[in-house]
Amino acid sequence: MTTITARERLLNAAVEAFAEKGFAGTTTRDIASRAGMSPAAVYVHHDSKESLLFSVSLDGHRRALEVITSAAASSTDPVNRLRVMVYEFSLWHADNSRVGRIVQYEYHALTDEHRAEVATYRRDIEKAMQDALADGVDQGVLDVVDVPGTAFSLLSLGVDLVRWFEPGGSRSGHELASLHADLAVRMTRLR
Amino acid sequence: MTTITARERLLNAAVEAFAEKGFAGTTTRDIASRAGMSPAAVYVHHDSKESLLFSVSLDGHRRALEVITSAAASSTDPVNRLRVMVYEFSLWHADNSRVGRIVQYEYHALTDEHRAEVATYRRDIEKAMQDALADGVDQGVLDVVDVPGTAFSLLSLGVDLVRWFEPGGSRSGHELASLHADLAVRMTRLR
């Protein structure tokens, strides 16, 4: 069995609260009570409300980068690789829509130092998608006029899921991720 | 010349503040000082902080719907109509990224009644895009397997601009809107 520490319970509570009400709209008392603890307990395990946000955001950025990096390594065929990358990136955002919402929408609430640190993961994610497109163009398989812009657009499909996606809704994450992957191929394949 | 009333100055100040700090992160004192007035002046012209948000959000939704509706009426050719709709919708979100951010990200901060009112505009926007795709399929010009999902994805391209777009950045709104329009046609055109 995996034991959940008090520190992790507070992090989970913070994810729920931040995703539901936003960082500024969440009180430390709310986080504490979701974790079944007193307001002061938050400060036994975490330095501040912002450091709770940073922990959640940093972990979320790392996991998103890991998803797209391993997808990029999954295939050598540019079309198939792109399909897998878009599928996995969108699926991750659907399956982790609460963390994703914090990653995407509470970025500005981080301190300057913390924002700069997670920004490196964002650049790596964009670079992975750009590299996949550029490689496909080099191999004469993809037709992409604007590589950075198209990379951004492909990532937007996944990112925008966190704005409205709820698990248990009428469409599954797999269904949406498959759609995005198909659209991505149509957008970029050379005819 | 157009005269700007105190009420409008407060609305403009609220747009700036909400877009920059979010609804919960903005104080009524901040709005007042951006408008060059005392904190109490807010309540001379508006009922509450939330009614300020509702005014901004409602107007933003109306303008976005107007943009996509008139784009839909601009052409009878399904491919060209889709191109114009996606172009205009994305361009509006780039040119109005601050209002767009409030429309998209502060939706949950509205009261239940206000959110329900604004939701009708969202449904109309989605329906306009779905109708344009369905009509193209009916005319045998477009190939769209999942009409609602694809409509959502096309709107996502524009909506996601508000997350990061800043006027005066390295890419113009026109440039990005053109890219989105091209991608939209590639995504949906029958080959």
Add this chain to the structure above:
DNA sequence: ACGCGCACTAAGCGCTTGCTTAGCATGCAA
């Protein structure tokens, strides 16, 4: 000259905020 209404402000009320302080129960080593 005067009175009235309107746009606005100074001051502050009751409450909530992030966070701190002081202390208490438990478990464990000696």
Add this chain to the structure above:
DNA sequence: TTGCATGCTAAGCAAGCGCTTAGTGCGCGT
């Protein structure tokens, strides 16, 4: 049995919150 570290809480502090109240200055019709 004692001593102490650990993990937590009760209570509360200073600051800031949305919003109200009571009033002030000014423009305008008469």
